[in-house]
Amino acid sequence: METLKRKAPDGPAPADNASPLKAPRADAAEPPARTTLAAAEPIACVHDVSYPEGYDAAASASRVLAGGAEGYEPAKKFPFQLDPFQAEAIRCLDNGESVMVSAHTSAGKTVVALYAIAMSLRNQQRVIYTSPIKALSNQKYREFKEEFSDVGLMTGDVTIVPNASCLVMTTEIWRSMQYKGSEIMREVAWVIFDEVHYMRDRERGVVWEESIVMAPKNSRFVFLSATVPNAKEFADWVAKVHKQPCHIVYTDYRPTPLQHYVFPSGGDGLYLVVDEKGRFREDSFQKALNALVPATGGDKKKENGKWQKGIVAGKSSEESDIFKMVKMIIQRQYDPVILFSFSKRECEFLAMQMAKMDLNEDDEKANIETIFWSAMDLLSDDDKKLPQVSNMLPLLKRGIGVHHSGLLPILKEVIEILFQEGLIKCLFATETFSIGLNMPAKTVVFTNVRKFDGDRFRWLSSGEYIQMSGRAGRRGIDQRGICILMVDEKMEPSTAKMMLKGSADSLNSAFHLSYNMLLNQMRSEDGDPEKLLRFSFYQFQADRALPDLEKQIKELESDRNSMVIEEEESLKDYYDLLQQYKSLKKDVRDIVLSPKHVLPFLQPGRLVRILYSTYESATFSIDENVTWGIIINFEKVKSNGEDRRPEDSDYTVDVLTRCSVSKDSSGKKTMKIIPLKECGEPVVISLPLSQIDGLSSIRMYIPKDLLPVEARENTLRKVEEVLSRFAKDGVPLLDPEEDMKVQSKSFRKATRRIEALEGLFEKHDIRGSPHIQQKLKVLHAKQELSAKIKSIKKTMRSSTALAFKDELKARKRVLRRLGYVTSDDVVEVKGKVACEISSADELTLTELMFSGILKDATVEQMVALLSCFVWQEKLQDAPKPREELDLLFYQLQETARRVANLQLECKIQIDVESFVNSFRPDIMEAVYSWAKGSKFYQIMEMTQVFEGSLIRAIRRLEEVLQQLILASKSIGETELEAKLEEAVSKIKRDIVFAASLYL
Known part of the structure; x- marks a missing residue:
């Protein structure tokens, strides 16, 4: 094991890039007091x-x-x-x-x-x-x-x-x-x-x-x-x-100014891209990107079922970028360091990369052990043996910590205390660590510049970067804070500038209506749902936006009215037909190119007709811009979301075709597909299935080695020879129905409609009109302006009326139909119950309660059923609950479906199946066993979830039970109240409800 010693700072390093893994040094004499720093520059x-x-x-x-x-x-x-x-x-x-x-x-x-x-x-x-x-x-x-x-x-x-x-x-x-x-x-x-x-x-x-x-x-x-x-x-x-x-x-003032660096994956140095004065150094940023060594297929490493990228992959942990980065930080006295990751699993994986690193002296290790076990004394002997507890101590003793929501709450608090005491030098944390108590470090590292936000992978926003980078620099200790972005893919300077120097996220309203809110407003003496909506920040911002929207409409209408087009009515008719035609063509392509139909025909060597676009004909002609290429390979692309989130797969096809290759101002290559006969380079390019327009029945031999340009050029020449042979009748294509076995009513209906439209185009009186393409372009621009005006007017209408007015009426209809309120908005018995429920779906849970399901179930079964209301993570391989629990879960789903369908009838926008599927049975077995008296380590063996996630769910479940107790009390349901109190006593024990170390 390597025990790292720190080197004394020895003078400043170059401003842009440093020699291998050398960072700019801190000044030798660091200011000792807060007032000194405060006086250094005007605040x-x-x-x-x-x-x-x-x-x-x-x-x-x-x-x-x-x-x-x-x-x-x-x-x-x-x-x-x-x-x-x-x-x-x-x-x-x-x-x-x-x-x-x-x-x-x-x-x-x-x-x-x-x-x-x-x-x-x-x-x-x-x-x-x-x-x-x-x-x-x-x-x-x-x-x-x-x-x-x-x-x-x-x-x-x-x-x-x-x-x-x-x-x-x-x-x-x-x-x-x-x-x-x-x-x-x-x-x-x-x-x-x-x-x-x-x-x-x-x-x-x-x-x-x-x-x-x-x-x-x-x-x-x-x-x-x-x-x-x-x-x-x-x-x-x-x-x-x-x-x-x-x-x-x-104030924009930072007590400790920040310097922002980029560390390119596979590179060997840090590059200063934003200095302490906030100046973006584009030349230095470009040098960092040029030093980037992209991960190849061979550099990727599979860990926990996920492909790791260049930052964490390597022949051994000591060769990984993350290990080298932490080693440099410690040697340069830039610790303590927080390394932010956007996945709980990745946090732990990165920490394990430090297995051969020891950052603490013997006396520090003794202190850590004392603090750790004095905290763990709150736990039972069985709970002290939990893998998460026993595996964490060796890591902590070496000065390395992990902090994420999947940890046991008591373990998370110990790590916070150790970090505050300076006993953890290197902390791998998720984004939640940037919220709350002031726990700064000297250095903050971003292990990735993209995050999965529940829908897609995207670049970090400037607001997120500001929040997390704010942890860098300790007031009165550090002369400057250091932020390091580990980059493992190309990014535009404009993207980096927006992230590093962009403004903080605006404070915009996220107001939405809920049944609990409405019922509480109706029950309250001074309550008035409409008044709440009228005084909401949402309504305030909507009212504020009106003058700007009116100004936008005037400008857009002026632009639209200045566009005068000959034969406009006839052109509009032709334009509408054209849009229908293109939409149908896309529908047909989507059916034919669905993986189940197309995958068997994506063999190497098959000729493929591909779409490419130019501005002139992208929208205004029935003839698509197509060229030809030859299939080299295809691969499945799967998005990696947060832990255990299943994603739909997609496919890309590697096609050899001709491209024009150019470089932009930053030196980045851009490629554009062009016809084979034009002057360009033979390039193998990855295309989505949607860019394929047809598959030929012809397959050709392709050389094994296509790296030499000559091999690629010769292959494309042979493709051109084949095309010239079929110049008269066209290259034979696979027939979707006969060859690819596409059996679809939608496909047949769309193809018949396409044929009919082609006939209409032939007869249309505008077809021979001069300059038709130019006129259609102008008409298209005019139509887009009209669409913008319509959209803004719709926004204005919803702003000038009371925000959510229609939704408020619809939700009141739901409450009346379910018997929660009278026609005069007086809250009934069911409504009083729903008033108390704020930690679960109030309508479904109230309906469940009044259906007698909770009364008929045993205490343990009831608790297991209620766990479906509080568990939100998606597990791929969750165990199926036992028969009696499965029956209860079915009854819950039917209740949820009934509630959702009624909302749909009352004009509430809701996806019924998504709503029903939001109740998940994944932890029913674990919670059932916990209520039966099982030890925590035993229920952890039943599920693949993180310990902290399960504890958080059971604590929230106890919250729901307490709300149901209040609800039962409010309507005089003493029998159910007693049953719910018994349920609380069965789950409120041991490590799940261990007291906070802060109390």
């Missing part, structure tokens, strides 16, 4: 304020802020000089006005929260601190408890001192308290929303909007956010909703 911050309509802004502005008043005593004094943005925000708080603080990760936003809490406690007022996740709530509770004594915690899992003056809670708990009209609501003077940029989250963002709109009107707010370009718009909304000023204090 700019912008202070703006949003006033509600009719507010006397002049009078407010003329008031003397408390910070300047005689005899002023701050609520809290800090042992360091405040940054301007902190001081500015604190002045707003002292003045009793709301403030939004928008600053980078690690900039010190928590200082403002601490001051707001101190001020509330001094004034004997109640303050609420909300955070997006339970883990962050736990961490903040610990942090505030060390500072103030009167602090409580409410997360759903844990309740500590619920009557405390300062309450830390998740945003969901705060929303629930507001709907229930809790006594606490009337006493709240300040509400602190941490990580408020979470409001743009697609699933949970709506909770922030509800909570802000419904917050007590006499309370004030502190919003803490990552940098967002539209902070002023958000503050304008808050000022409008609560009829009070809301200040914006915004």
